[in-house]
Amino acid sequence: MEFIKVLMDFDNVVKFEKSAEFSYGGDRYMCCVSVNPWNADVLFSLYFNRELVISNRVCILGEKILASFGNESFQDKINGDFAFMPSSISGSTGNKLNYKELGRTAFLYFIDYGDI
Numbered sequence: 001m002e003f004i005k006v007l008m009d010f011d012n013v014v015k016f017e018k019s020a021e022f023s024y025g026g027d028r029y030m031c032c033v034s035v036n037p038w039n040a041d042v043l044f045s046l047y048f049n050r051e052l053v054i055s056n057r058v059c060i061l062g063e064k065i066l067a068s069f070g071n072e073s074f075q076d077k078i079n080g081d082f083a084f085m086p087s088s089i090s091g092s093t094g095n096k097l098n099y100k101e102l103g104r105t106a107f108l109y110f111i112d113y114g115d116i
Contacts, residue, residue: 002112006031006082010103014040024080024110031082031108035099042097048078059084061106062093081111 008020010033017034030047034056044065046054053074057065064081066074084097087105097106 001114003085004110004112006108006110008033008103008108010099013099013102020108024112027078029110033102033108040099042084042099042102044082044084046082048074053078059097060093061086061095061097061101064111079113081113083109083111085109 004024006020006022008018008031010018013033014035017032019030019032021028021030023029028047028049030050032045032047034043034045035041036043036056036058042059043056044054044059045052045056046065054065054069057069059065060068061084064083066078066081084102084106086093086101087107
């Protein structure tokens with residue numbers, strides 16, 4: 001299992017959706033992060049090979065985003081997951097991600113499961 005930090009610029013994420021696109025294992029990923037203007041929840045969307053697979057998922061710090069969906073068609077195609085993780089071991093997990101933590105104490109990671 002390998003953890004790969006997704007480099008994203010979260011400045012002004014309250015006003016604008018932020019995205020990062022990368023290739024890994026022959027597949028293309030595009031992660032989009034925005035903030036719900038009504039309640040400040042951090043929302044995550046994922047495009048896999050230009051196909052939308054997750055739209056506006058509320059993020060929980062430390063929770064695997066794809067695994068929390070249950071059995072979906074994309075799970076046979078994507079051998080990994082995404083998670084917002086705290087920058088330190090003492091960081092609190094299990095709570096809704098606050099947009100103020102993005103890029104400061106919480107970062108987005110791609111988790112490669114390898115040949116598991």
